Amino acid sequence: MTGHPAARPIPTDLERLAGLAIVPRRYYGRWVAAAIILLLFAWVVKAFAEGQIAWKVVGQFLTAPAILNGLVNTVIMTACAMTLGIVLGVLFAIMYMSPNPVLRGSALFYIWFFRGTPLLLQLLLWFNLALVFPRIGIPGLIEFRTIDLITPFVATLLGLGMNQGAYTAEVVRSGILSVDLGQSEAAKSIGMTRLTTLRRIILPQAMRVIIPPVGNEFISMVKLTSIASVIQYSEILRNAQTIYYANARVIELLIVAAIWYLAVVTLLQIGQFFLERYFSRGRGERRSRQKANRGIAAGGPP
Amino acid sequence: MNAQPAPIVVAHQVSKRFGPLLALNGVSLSIAPGTVQCIIGPSGSGKSTFLRCLNQIEKIDAGAILIDGELIGYRRVGDTLRELSDAEIARQRLATGMVFQRFNLFHHMTALENIIEGPVTVLRRSRREAVDEAMALLARVGLTDKRDAYPIEMSGGQQQRVAIARALAMRPRIMLFDEPTSALDPELVGEVLAVMRDLARSGMTMIVVTHELGFAREVAHDVVFMDRGEIIEQGPPAQVLLSPQQARTREFISAVLT
Numbered sequence: 001m002t003g004h005p006a007a008r009p010i011p012t013d014l015e016r017l018a019g020l021a022i023v024p025r026r027y028y029g030r031w032v033a034a035a036i037i038l039l040l041f042a043w044v045v046k047a048f049a050e051g052q053i054a055w056k057v058v059g060q061f062l063t064a065p066a067i068l069n070g071l072v073n074t075v076i077m078t079a080c081a082m083t084l085g086i087v088l089g090v091l092f093a094i095m096y097m098s099p100n101p102v103l104r105g106s107a108l109f110y111i112w113f114f115r116g117t118p119l120l121l122q123l124l125l126w127f128n129l130a131l132v133f134p135r136i137g138i139p140g141l142i143e144f145r146t147i148d149l150i151t152p153f154v155a156t157l158l159g160l161g162m163n164q165g166a167y168t169a170e171v172v173r174s175g176i177l178s179v180d181l182g183q184s185e186a187a188k189s190i191g192m193t194r195l196t197t198l199r200r201i202i203l204p205q206a207m208r209v210i211i212p213p214v215g216n217e218f219i220s221m222v223k224l225t226s227i228a229s230v231i232q233y234s235e236i237l238r239n240a241q242t243i244y245y246a247n248a249r250v251i252e253l254l255i256v257a258a259i260w261y262l263a264v265v266t267l268l269q270i271g272q273f274f275l276e277r278y279f280s281r282g283r284g285e286r287r288s289r290q291k292a293n294r295g296i297a298a299g300g301p302p
Numbered sequence: 303m304n305a306q307p308a309p310i311v312v313a314h315q316v317s318k319r320f321g322p323l324l325a326l327n328g329v330s331l332s333i334a335p336g337t338v339q340c341i342i343g344p345s346g347s348g349k350s351t352f353l354r355c356l357n358q359i360e361k362i363d364a365g366a367i368l369i370d371g372e373l374i375g376y377r378r379v380g381d382t383l384r385e386l387s388d389a390e391i392a393r394q395r396l397a398t399g400m401v402f403q404r405f406n407l408f409h410h411m412t413a414l415e416n417i418i419e420g421p422v423t424v425l426r427r428s429r430r431e432a433v434d435e436a437m438a439l440l441a442r443v444g445l446t447d448k449r450d451a452y453p454i455e456m457s458g459g460q461q462q463r464v465a466i467a468r469a470l471a472m473r474p475r476i477m478l479f480d481e482p483t484s485a486l487d488p489e490l491v492g493e494v495l496a497v498m499r500d501l502a503r504s505g506m507t508m509i510v511v512t513h514e515l516g517f518a519r520e521v522a523h524d525v526v527f528m529d530r531g532e533i534i535e536q537g538p539p540a541q542v543l544l545s546p547q548q549a550r551t552r553e554f555i556s557a558v559l560t
Contacts, residue, residue: 185359186406186465190420190472191396193388200423204410282410282452 057252061243062259070239071260077156077225077235078264082218084161089168094198096173107169114166120227123159126150127231156228164221171213175206207279215272219265236260308371310335310476310507311356316365318351318531325351327531328365333524335475338508340518340539343528344554349511350403352528353478356509357400358391369397370475396424399469403481405461407453413440413464414449420472432471439467443497459490463497470501477501479510515558519543527551 011017049055061067095107114122129136130146137143179202187197229238240253309332318326326348333339341349354360356367358375367374374394376383386394407416417436421427440446443463453461462482469477479498483491495517502508502521512518518525518539525542527535527550535542535551546552 180406182402182404182406183408186400186402186408186468188359188392189357189395189398189400189402190468191392191424192420193392196423200419201408205408279410282412282454 053251053255054249055252057249058255058259061240061249061253061256064243066239066243067236067256067260070234070236071264073233074222074225074235074237074260075264077153077160077228077233078218078222080157081160081164081225082221084157085164085168085217085221086214088162088165089172090203092165092169093172093176096169097176111166111169114163119159119163119224120230122163123155123228123231126155126158127152129155152228152231152233155231156225156233160221160224160228164217167217168214171210171217172206175208175210176202178209179205204279208276208283211272211276211279215268215275218268218272222264222268223261307335309333310370311509312366312368313352313356314366314368316352316355316367317363318348318355318360319363324531326355326362329528329531329533330365331526331533331536333476333507333509335507336505337523338502338510338521340522340525341509341511341528342513342515342518342525342542342554343534346530347528348531349528350480351531353400353480353509353511356476357398357478358395359400369394372397392424396472397475399472399474399477401462401465401469401477401479401482403484405453405458405465405485407461407465407468409453412450412452413445413456413467416453416464417468417471420468425472436467436471439470440464442470442500443467444493457490458486459493462486462494466494466497466501476507476509479508479512481511481513483512483514513558515543515555527554529554 092107092110095103096111098104098107127150129150133146135143136146136149183201183205184197187201192200225233225235226237228235229241232238234242237257240257244250244253311331311333313329313331316326316329317324329348329352331339331352341352343349351360355362356369356374361375372394373383375386375391377386377390378384407413408419411419414433414436417439418429418432421432421435422429437446437449440449443466445460445463445467448456448460448464451460453464456464466477466482482498483494486494491514495514498508498510498517499521510518510522520539522539525537525539526533527542527546527548529550535546535548541547542551543555546555
């Protein structure tokens with residue numbers, strides 16, 4: 001390096017320059033993009049409004065008893081299957097990470113099997129369990145006819161829940177792995193057992209990583225329940241189909257079902273937002289808090 | 303020195319291996335109650351590993367450790383040593399409190415929640431009693447106004463002082479410090495050392511792995527210099543730090559001071 005390039009002269013009215021008003025940058029591209037998107041949207045809305053859709057029929061069936069009944073069944077199944085899935089997921093994630101080879105092996109097998117076969121096949125397997133075991137129970141003590149026990153509800157719950165558990169196990173495992181090892185060392189150092197450490201220290205922090213994908217899967221589950229129509233579980237889509245087989249208003253009833261699915265998913269998304277905020281306490285809002293701290297540090301004494 | 307009290311910590315021929323690396327090679331050390339034992343040495347010398355073995359975060363491969371006369375990690379049955387259960391090891395850890403280099407405060411809890419977590423969930427004390435005691439401890443480390451702050455909202459020095467309060471809340475017999483000031487900005491080291499000095503004055507038995515030779519000279523009753531998993535030199539701070547007998551100790555101390 002040989003010397004610096006000649007410096008530009010400093011403006012003489014530096015005082016005035018520092019006091020000039022600031023004009024924010026203009027984003028013309030955004031306005032153009034917004035206009036195009038609005039136009040496209042208006043065109044789609046117009047098409048649907050003028051199309052061969054009897055909107056009166058949509059409004060009429062939106063609150064029909066069969067539809068509402070299906071909606072309730074869909075919501076109940078989503079909640080039950082996800083609960084089963086999350087419980088199994090946590091259980092198998094912990095088993096998978098256990099030093100005990102028997103537990104680890106079992107978890108590995110479970111995840112391998114339920115992730116490795118199609119959900120539809122699993123549903124059919126559960127539904128037809130009576131073909132394999134006509135009666136189940138503890139011999140001599142209590143026994144049921146399988147056909148009475150495995151109703152469409154039970155078969156769907158087992159199928160969806162156990163399949164979900166295999167996926168959630170991997171999500172929970174990645175959440176647990178995301179927690180710094182120093183956290184469990186600190187927990188040990190205050191005399192916590194492994195189980196207490198998991199419950200009080202590791203899982204609450206893993207939730208931050210677990211919630212977004214599980215929320216995603218929750219939303220998937222709402223729609224996955226529709227697959228249960230093949231084994232006669234009367235969720236909303238199946239009930240909508242039953243109606244349009246009778247009245248031939250196919251699109252209208254599909255729109256009714258779509259509206260309800262969107263409504264349920266919207267509620268879930270709102271719930272997820274609040275859950276995420278709760279579990280990111282002490283972590284989230286990092287940026288705004290740091291800014292606030294910096295402000296205090298700059299103003300206050302050291 | 304007459305009528306010496308029984309040592310509260312006895313390590314006898316302790317060895318620890320990490321794969322091919324011999325992290326501790328026959329370390330023997332006795333510590334009298336109420337004393338401050340500093341351990342110095344280059345990184346990788348095994349000093350932190352030794353501390354983690356005392357707290358059973360690491361398992362030793364050979365030798366024996368007794369804390370307050372109790373064999374750590376094993377039960378003697380005839381001529382064999384039986385490994386203790388998870389719950390029994392957790393109970394034994396109550397004798398020692400640990401302060402980590404990287405603080406390791408529970409991120410999802412406020413300062414106060416960090417301190418009462420052990421007393422409430424492990425010792426099953428009432429929450430009110432635990433909170434009262436935690437507030438006294440926060441006052442002792444000078445952080446009463448940080449009771450509702452999350453770790454991320456505190457400086458490193460403040461986090462480490464809360465970590466000390468968290469360990470003290472379990473009323474341990476011995477406090478272990480694993481390079482407690484190494485991760486701190488230089489201007490924050492003083493506040494943590496002040497809390498530790500205060501703790502030493504109160505008569506707490508302390509084992510401190512540190513690079514703060516000034517602190518060791520001022521507070522320690524005894525200093526150990528470790529290198530490559532072995533104790534090279536041991537004695538009063540004036541001797542080990544100011545006129546070391548071993549060449550390796552001299553080398554280390556002059557390297558730290560320059």
